[in-house]
Amino acid sequence: MRRYFLPSVALLSLAVVWLVVWGFLRTDKERFYGDEFRRPAFDFSLTDHANREFALSDHKGKVILLNFGFTNCPDICPITLGMLGEVLDIVKDDRVLALFITVDPERDTVAKLGEYIPFFHDHIVGLTGSQREIKRVNDACGTFYSKEKEVSEDDYVVSHSPAVYLIGPGGEMTLRYPKDKLDPKRIAEDVKSLLL
Amino acid sequence: MIAKKTLLALLILFLTPCFARGEEKISVKDPWVRQNPPGTSVTAAYMVMENLTASAEELVRVSCSCSSEASLHLTETRDGSMTMKKVASIEIPPGASLALAPGGYHVMLTGLSDDIGKTAVLELQFRSGMRISVKASVLGPQDAKKRESHHH
Ligand SMILES: [Cu+2]
Numbered sequence: 494m495r496r497y498f499l500p501s502v503a504l505l506s507l508a509v510v511w512l513v514v515w516g517f518l519r520t521d522k523e524r525f526y527g528d529e530f531r532r533p534a535f536d537f538s539l540t541d542h543a544n545r546e547f548a549l550s551d552h553k554g555k556v557i558l559l560n561f562g563f564t565n566c567p568d569i570c571p572i573t574l575g576m577l578g579e580v581l582d583i584v585k586d587d588r589v590l591a592l593f594i595t596v597d598p599e600r601d602t603v604a605k606l607g608e609y610i611p612f613f614h615d616h617i618v619g620l621t622g623s624q625r626e627i628k629r630v631n632d633a634c635g636t637f638y639s640k641e642k643e644v645s646e647d648d649y650v651v652s653h654s655p656a657v658y659l660i661g662p663g664g665e666m667t668l669r670y671p672k673d674k675l676d677p678k679r680i681a682e683d684v685k686s687l688l689l
Numbered sequence: 690m691i692a693k694k695t696l697l698a699l700l701i702l703f704l705t706p707c708f709a710r711g712e713e714k715i716s717v718k719d720p721w722v723r724q725n726p727p728g729t730s731v732t733a734a735y736m737v738m739e740n741l742t743a744s745a746e747e748l749v750r751v752s753c754s755c756s757s758e759a760s761l762h763l764t765e766t767r768d769g770s771m772t773m774k775k776v777a778s779i780e781i782p783p784g785a786s787l788a789l790a791p792g793g794y795h796v797m798l799t800g801l802s803d804d805i806g807k808t809a810v811l812e813l814q815f816r817s818g819m820r821i822s823v824k825a826s827v828l829g830p831q832d833a834k835k836r837e838s839h840h841h
Contacts, residue, residue: 564726567733567798568764569771571723572791572837575830608728613830641772648799652772672766672792 524686526679527659527668534664535633537626539594542606542619550664555588556684557660561631561638561653563597564609569655569672571613577657578614579677584684588662591617594630596638596653598622633666634658661687714742715781715815720825722755722809723833725801734759734796734811734825735789735836740781747778747816755809755827757800764792773797778816791837 536550549557558577562570570593577591593610595601598621601609606619621627631637636654657675659668667687670680720736734753740746751759762773779794781787789795796811805827813821828836 564729565731567723567725567731568762568773568791568795571726571830571833575834578830579834605728609726612726636769638770650773652767652770654769655766655771656769672771 530669532666539620539622559592559658574613583681596651720823724829730801737788739786749778750814751796752812755805756798762797
């Protein structure tokens with residue numbers, strides 16, 4: 494009897510560990526609509542469309558939805574901004590922030606963003622700054638942007654990530670919404686569950 | 690004489706439907722232009738085109754009363770990064786419908802004034818030489834949202 498004791502305990506604890514890990518992975522996957530996208534906390538410093546300094550670290554405790562774009566983008570950026578406005582209207586909580594970070598700081602000045610952003614929603618924050626800082630945010634999101642001469646000789650577009658990134662209350666990257674997962678109602682549910 | 694007249698009448702009767710169908714080889718539905726946000730001079734136009742003929746047709750050129758330039762574009766994602774590229778034409782297979790919709794094919798409009806008004810006229814030119822003129826509604830963010838979710 495005794496010689497079976499240790500192996501049984503070992504086997505049992507292994508099963509328990511396996512169950513816990515499996516349960517954890519499973520609930521976490523099913524808990525959110527967004528794709529799990531865990532990255533360590535990071536920081537950036539940019540200027541908002543009302544010409545105020547904006548540092549990510551000043552907004553701990555909030556859920557942040559972040560997306561990239563540029564004001565001359567005719568097709569996708571306006572849709573994403575409209576969608577983020579809807580999320581804000583559903584959640585209706587000061588602890589959620591929607592950020593639009595330009596990938597075209599040369600043309601998207603504070604004044605330009607100040608004209609553009611409020612057209613979509615009063616509470617979306619438009620951010621611009623140095624290429625270095627904007628690249629840092631892209632790196633943290635595991636994405637990139639690049640200028641492309643496509644429209645005409647004196648015009649260009651900037652390729653960028655179409656995804657929306659969610660930063661949790663602790664400042665860490667948590668979820669990612671790819672372009673086919675941009676349902677405002679379901680994103681709002683994720684945000685609410687993280688604000689509880 | 691009477692026989693001749695009857696024959697003519699019959700001929701006209703039979704041919705009229707052919708001509709009538711010939712009038713509408715491509716049907717254009719729900720054309721709309723996204724209102725350009727303040728301070729910007731670019732936007733996009735969308736619509737659904739249905740090819741009612743038995744042969745393929747191609748949209749080759751568009752002009753808009755609201756912009757100085759219009760070109761055919763495709764939004765696409767490469768390595769997780771999204772961009773647009775110019776396309777020379779957009780093919781509509783025989784009997785098929787093709788949607789110019791957000792995130793895919795669109796008419797890129799550049800050189801817009803600050804206020805383009807409530808409607809715009811789009812002039813579509815096809816490979817066969819056919820031209821179609823359609824009146825598109827200019828939609829602000831709220832109305833555009835409705836139209837987008839309608840197509841999804
Ligand atoms: Cu375009």
